[in-house]
Amino acid sequence: MARTLVILKGDGIGPEVVDAALKVLDWAAQKGGYAVERQEALIGGAAIDRTGDPFPSETRALVDRADTVFLGAVGGPQWDRHPKNPESGLLALRARMGLWANLRPFEVFEGMESFSPLARPHLRGMIIRELLGGLYFGQPRGRSVVNGEPEAMETSRYARHEIERVVRLGFQVAQRQGVPLVSVDKANVLETSKLWRQTVEEVRQDFPDVPVIHRYVDAAAMEFVKKPELYQVVVTENLFGDILSDLAGGLVGSLGLLGSATVNGLQGSRGLYEPVHGSAPDIQGQGIANPIGAILSVALMMEWSWGDREPAQWIRQAIRDTLKEGYRTPDLGGHDTTESFTGRVLQQMEQI
Amino acid sequence: MARTLVILKGDGIGPEVVDAALKVLDWAAQKGGYAVERQEALIGGAAIDRTGDPFPSETRALVDRADTVFLGAVGGPQWDRHPKNPESGLLALRARMGLWANLRPFEVFEGMESFSPLARPHLRGMIIRELLGGLYFGQPRGRSVVNGEPEAMETSRYARHEIERVVRLGFQVAQRQGVPLVSVDKANVLETSKLWRQTVEEVRQDFPDVPVIHRYVDAAAMEFVKKPELYQVVVTENLFGDILSDLAGGLVGSLGLLGSATVNGLQGSRGLYEPVHGSAPDIQGQGIANPIGAILSVALMMEWSWGDREPAQWIRQAIRDTLKEGYRTPDLGGHDTTESFTGRVLQQMEQI
Numbered sequence: 001m002a003r004t005l006v007i008l009k010g011d012g013i014g015p016e017v018v019d020a021a022l023k024v025l026d027w028a029a030q031k032g033g034y035a036v037e038r039q040e041a042l043i044g045g046a047a048i049d050r051t052g053d054p055f056p057s058e059t060r061a062l063v064d065r066a067d068t069v070f071l072g073a074v075g076g077p078q079w080d081r082h083p084k085n086p087e088s089g090l091l092a093l094r095a096r097m098g099l100w101a102n103l104r105p106f107e108v109f110e111g112m113e114s115f116s117p118l119a120r121p122h123l124r125g126m127i128i129r130e131l132l133g134g135l136y137f138g139q140p141r142g143r144s145v146v147n148g149e150p151e152a153m154e155t156s157r158y159a160r161h162e163i164e165r166v167v168r169l170g171f172q173v174a175q176r177q178g179v180p181l182v183s184v185d186k187a188n189v190l191e192t193s194k195l196w197r198q199t200v201e202e203v204r205q206d207f208p209d210v211p212v213i214h215r216y217v218d219a220a221a222m223e224f225v226k227k228p229e230l231y232q233v234v235v236t237e238n239l240f241g242d243i244l245s246d247l248a249g250g251l252v253g254s255l256g257l258l259g260s261a262t263v264n265g266l267q268g269s270r271g272l273y274e275p276v277h278g279s280a281p282d283i284q285g286q287g288i289a290n291p292i293g294a295i296l297s298v299a300l301m302m303e304w305s306w307g308d309r310e311p312a313q314w315i316r317q318a319i320r321d322t323l324k325e326g327y328r329t330p331d332l333g334g335h336d337t338t339e340s341f342t343g344r345v346l347q348q349m350e351q352i
Numbered sequence: 353m354a355r356t357l358v359i360l361k362g363d364g365i366g367p368e369v370v371d372a373a374l375k376v377l378d379w380a381a382q383k384g385g386y387a388v389e390r391q392e393a394l395i396g397g398a399a400i401d402r403t404g405d406p407f408p409s410e411t412r413a414l415v416d417r418a419d420t421v422f423l424g425a426v427g428g429p430q431w432d433r434h435p436k437n438p439e440s441g442l443l444a445l446r447a448r449m450g451l452w453a454n455l456r457p458f459e460v461f462e463g464m465e466s467f468s469p470l471a472r473p474h475l476r477g478m479i480i481r482e483l484l485g486g487l488y489f490g491q492p493r494g495r496s497v498v499n500g501e502p503e504a505m506e507t508s509r510y511a512r513h514e515i516e517r518v519v520r521l522g523f524q525v526a527q528r529q530g531v532p533l534v535s536v537d538k539a540n541v542l543e544t545s546k547l548w549r550q551t552v553e554e555v556r557q558d559f560p561d562v563p564v565i566h567r568y569v570d571a572a573a574m575e576f577v578k579k580p581e582l583y584q585v586v587v588t589e590n591l592f593g594d595i596l597s598d599l600a601g602g603l604v605g606s607l608g609l610l611g612s613a614t615v616n617g618l619q620g621s622r623g624l625y626e627p628v629h630g631s632a633p634d635i636q637g638q639g640i641a642n643p644i645g646a647i648l649s650v651a652l653m654m655e656w657s658w659g660d661r662e663p664a665q666w667i668r669q670a671i672r673d674t675l676k677e678g679y680r681t682p683d684l685g686g687h688d689t690t691e692s693f694t695g696r697v698l699q700q701m702e703q704i
């Protein structure tokens with residue numbers, strides 16, 4: 001059976017890392033004996049340049065019919081003064097697809113310890129970030145003038161079901177891994193966090209075997225760097241997840257090593273897959289972008305959207321082995337190009 | 353001339369560390385030849401127990417007439433189910449005093465490197481956190497039921513002048529230290545952050561010699577752990593400051609080593625001084641609480657409220673020397689009591 005995929009290469013190094021990752025996907029598809037039908041559309045700055053809109057209607061139409069979307073990166077300084085920024089295209093895409101759970105696995109690979117700023121860089125976990133609520137989308141929001149003075153405001157908002165579904169996913173992941181669930185909020189100050197914590201307490205009744213650790217976001221930021229081994233499965237609201245997942249990236253040492261999945265449920269769900277790094281306009285077009293984040297996102301796609309756990313494992317193993325052999329792109333201090341590094345990963349996969 | 357001080361010992365280890373820090377203050381006052389008139393009042397859980405209110409009217413009346421307030425810590429599990437939590441007393445105090453800038457210096461002292469989780473623990477800086485705006489106080493906020501479902505919301509709000517005054521303070525501190533100012537926001541998503549960034553751009557016209565680095569909060573969390581040496585003077589809004597200052601504490605390795613000042617302007621302002629750590633109910637009453645955060649808060653008080661820069665330096669130096677000689681409380685792996693450690697600090701100060 002053919003699988004369909006909408007590809008949004010986006011800006012900067014987006015197209016370069018997407019092309020690399022698609023080679024890995026092709027290999028896995030061939031090995032698995034299925035075809036992947038691909039369709040491409042515009043997003044972000046590239047879409048602004050061509051249509052004036054970072055999430056144009058043609059892209060929307062294509063995405064509406066798709067279950068699986070693969071994205072490169074959006075953004076760049078040339079759109080800084082544009083009324084609609086490229087990032088707003090990404091936010092619109094997330095909202096349109098109704099994808100409420102952003103999964104960001106993090107791991108220090110063997111041989112990559114020196115990139116971590118930590119003295120004992122043992123970390124491996126996943127941040128599960130609610131992606132459609134909180135301060136990102138809450139209404140009302142905007143700018144006004146009060147007594148001649150500019151004022152700005154936005155609203156954070158959560159309904160119980162928006163919290164419940166992502167918390168439940170967190171419990172499922174923690175249960176499957178046999179580890180505690182760390183729930184992060186600011187329930188000593190925020191109303192949405194009080195509802196969050198209360199919902200966690202309710203949902204946990206269905207998962208009596210999963211220990212729960214509640215942490216305020218400030219304490220979590222502190223503890224995460226001191227005892228990262230406690231942070232195996234973390235579930236939190238949108239903005240806290242944005243901050244904590246980048247913090248995890250900082251502890252790993254490079255966003256270039258991280259992929260992400262944005263889904264609306266356990267495996268078999270719709271999904272948007274993208275590397276965690278940005279569009280890196282400074283190295284655009286040089287062929288030296290690190291494809292690891294994009295390739296790991298392909299692995300997540302196979303696993304979460306298509307239920308292909310085994311090929312996803314192969315891909316991850318091939319990345320680990322390639323790094324272990326010392327191959328790396330310049331951002332990791334090496335001399336590989338995007339192409340040569342990807343070639344190495346493919347060779348590793350051949351050996352499986 | 354006598355100086356007046358309102359003392360709010362609060363909960364848990366609050367009274368213990370306050371008492372220790374006041375000995376250091378007494379010493380400095382004697383050396384400086386002035387008297388400190390002290391008045392004590394209730395706050396937090398202790399105030400709930402006695403009056404039902406975490407910020408009772410007698411405390412409010414006393415604070416209204418005071419320029420300088422010294423606080424221990426608030427909170428504890430026994431008030432978890434109380435309708436007003438102890439923390440709300442602290443928030444009410446901050447709001448009542450009109451203190452909009454929370455200063456949190458962080459530093460890895462010599463000999464304390466092993467407490468930092470970082471491989472290269474060289475850090476020394478200050479987070480300047482806006483303390484009266486944003487999500488903490490914005491109205492409306494609350495819980496409702498929409499179509500039978502619980503929903504929670506709160507509002508983040510900033511007027512330009514609330515941003516301007518703290519940003520200006522940030523520039524002044526950065527200018528005095530001759531370092532760049534790092535301004536942290538989420539201007540790619542939040543309206544308040546757009547106004548924040550715009551205000552920074554306006555205020556910087558008055559400080560042409562201070563380089564400005566803008567960072568999104570997610571990128572800042574990542575970069576802070578990777579390149580902490582860039583984060584010397586950081587200015588940011590309330591919630592981001594809450595998170596980043598605890599992150600700084602995590603990088604130092606112990607909140608017990610940090611003091612804080614909450615002020616409404618450059619030196620000579622009104623001020624609230626408190627250690628960064630919490631009430632630590634688990635070790636309450638054992639006489640082993642680490643007094644360093646409280647003592648450093650006394651140093652900040654002398655410097656910021658009273659303009660006594662020299663004695664503040666003595667106090668800091670005495671802490672450094674005491675640690676260098678290996679004295680430490682159990683939280684830092686030592687065997688000192690609060691009293692014996694404080695005694696050592698006082699002895700160090702005698703030698704100055």
Ligand SMILES: CC(C)[C@H](C(=O)O)[C@@H](O)C(=O)O
Nearest residue numbers: 087088090091242540541570
């Ligand atoms: C680009 C930005 C809007 C986005 C976010 O804040 O969600 C990014 O930081 C991310 O984490 O994907």
Ligand SMILES: CC(C)[C@H](C(=O)O)[C@@H](O)C(=O)O
Nearest residue numbers: 188189218439440442443594
């Ligand atoms: C106790 C809590 C309300 C407080 C805050 O969030 O401001 C604390 O975390 C702090 O940083 O002083």
